Amino acid sequence: MEEQKFTTVSIPKPLADKAKKLIEKTGFTSLSSFVEYLLREIVSESSEDKKKSEEKDERVLDLEDKLRKLGYM
Secondary structure, three states, rough: OOOOOOOOOOOOHHHHHHHHHHHOOOOOOHHHHHHHHHHHHHHHHHHHHHHHHHHHHHHHHHHHHHHHHOOOO
């Protein structure tokens, strides 16, 4: 298995303190694991949104092509 490499990210101390209080009521064991989870969710959502947008663009192009063939465009 490939060894994972890590990097350090800096956030303002007040934000970190608020996040630490928030994770006390969750199953997260550290601020790092909480931030990693949030970033994974955001990146995943962003990828899904982009895919949905591309699929929508294809449907619009297909519809435009059909309308053009029917003489409406």
